[in-house]
Amino acid sequence: MRTVYVHGVGLLCGAGIGVEGAVGGRRSEVPGFRARAYVENRKNLKLMSRSVKLGVSGIRLALSDHADWEPVEPGRRGMFVGSTPLGGEMEDLVPALEVATDAEGNLDLRAFAEQGYDRIHPLWLVKGLSNNVLGFASASHDFQGVNANYCDGDASGLHALCEGIAAIAEDRADVVVAGASDAWIGLDPLLGGRRCGEGAAFFSLSAKPGRWRIEVGDGPALPDEEAELGYLGAAALPVALARTLLRGENAGLIDPGGRALRLVTTS
Numbered sequence: 001m002r003t004v005y006v007h008g009v010g011l012l013c014g015a016g017i018g019v020e021g022a023v024g025g026r027r028s029e030v031p032g033f034r035a036r037a038y039v040e041n042r043k044n045l046k047l048m049s050r051s052v053k054l055g056v057s058g059i060r061l062a063l064s065d066h067a068d069w070e071p072v073e074p075g076r077r078g079m080f081v082g083s084t085p086l087g088g089e090m091e092d093l094v095p096a097l098e099v100a101t102d103a104e105g106n107l108d109l110r111a112f113a114e115q116g117y118d119r120i121h122p123l124w125l126v127k128g129l130s131n132n133v134l135g136f137a138s139a140s141h142d143f144q145g146v147n148a149n150y151c152d153g154d155a156s157g158l159h160a161l162c163e164g165i166a167a168i169a170e171d172r173a174d175v176v177v178a179g180a181s182d183a184w185i186g187l188d189p190l191l192g193g194r195r196c197g198e199g200a201a202f203f204s205l206s207a208k209p210g211r212w213r214i215e216v217g218d219g220p221a222l223p224d225e226e227a228e229l230g231y232l233g234a235a236a237l238p239v240a241l242a243r244t245l246l247r248g249e250n251a252g253l254i255d256p257g258g259r260a261l262r263l264v265t266t267s
Contacts, residue, residue: 004168005210006203006263009064010058011242013199014229017060017240019125022246029185030054038051044136047127052198053131055081055181056140056198062177063141066204069217071173072220074144079137080164081149082156082180082234085130086105094122102198133181147153154182155256156234160253161203161241170204176205179242197230201238212263219252220244221261 005233007199011018012033015025024051039045039243045053063069093239096116100108129135130147138147146167150159157180162180189197205214222240226232232239237253244251252262 001169002171004165004205004210005266006214006245007067007069007206007208007210008204009242009245010061010063010065010202010204011239012054012061012181013217013225013232013239013243014197014225015243019149019246022243023093025225027185029198033057033252035217039136040140047123048136049127049183051181051200052127052132052136054183054198054200055083055179055202056137058179058181059133059141059177059200060135062092062179062204066175066206066210068208069204069206073176074142076145077141077143077173078146078167078176079134079143079145080160080167080176080178081131081134081137081150082158082160082238083130083133083149084153084156084182084233085128085151087199090113091144092123092127095119100228108255110185115138119221123146129209135141137177138216141177143177144206146176149232150180152234152237154233157197157201157236157238158253159256161238161253164203164205165261168207174206175200177202177237178205179203179235180195182230182235182249184233191231195230195237197232199232199235201235201242203242211266213266214261214263216259217252217262218260219250219264222251222253 182201184196
């Protein structure tokens with residue numbers, strides 16, 4: 001088994017982008033985020049939901065911190081992503097909901113089906129496909145190796161990260177990007193009023209020595225960031241881990257098999 005190192009961290013959350021996102025924050029959109037700064041093919045933006053834009057951007061940020069990933073052949077580049085299949089943007093459904101809602105605010109499902117469907121934006125479903133982050137990012141960076149997309153609710157980010165670690169340790173890939181993104185702003189009513197936020201965090205991994213080393217053993221527990229950043233769904237654990245590492249602190253986590261892992265700084 002090979003030792004796994006973290007080389008790059010791509011963080012976006014309600015506190016900011018990169019190192020700025022490591023401290024403080026609020027339950028809000030990522031301040032200063034412009035997807036065009038991270039997505040080379042601007043036409044693809046029309047096919048991306050907010051969560052996908054955040055995820056693709058987080059992956060680019062993680063790789064920008066990893067100096068020597070590009071010489072690795074595409075077949076040895078892996079990618080593992082956690083996500084929540086929420087569909088496209090809510091505003092794309094508004095015309096259909098308006099025509100099917102009466103003056104008292106009651107939704108008529110028959111009217112929604114008969115009159116509303118034709119008013120839904122044609123890209124609504126496509127923009128919300130759960131594997132869009134994986135698809136767009138792997139194509140953009142030419143990652144042709146092992147990959148997977150996880151839709152396991154709040155555990156999705158943990159599964160993606162731990163599978164990425166295993167892929168490097170087991171010599172199934174030489175460079176891996178793993179993490180998650182999610183965007184829940186405006187969906188508070190679906191969670192009983194739970195305050196929601198948005199965020200993404202991805203980690204560029206390799207067997208070559210990097211900024212942090214991953215080893216078996218107990219480490220400091222990750223903080224619960226929901227009070228500051230809101231509910232982040234699949235991205236909650238990766239964001240908490242990214243914030244901890246970027247603050248210069250060590251961290252611990254438990255993989256899906258119950259094994260304790262710790263991430264420690266190497267310099």
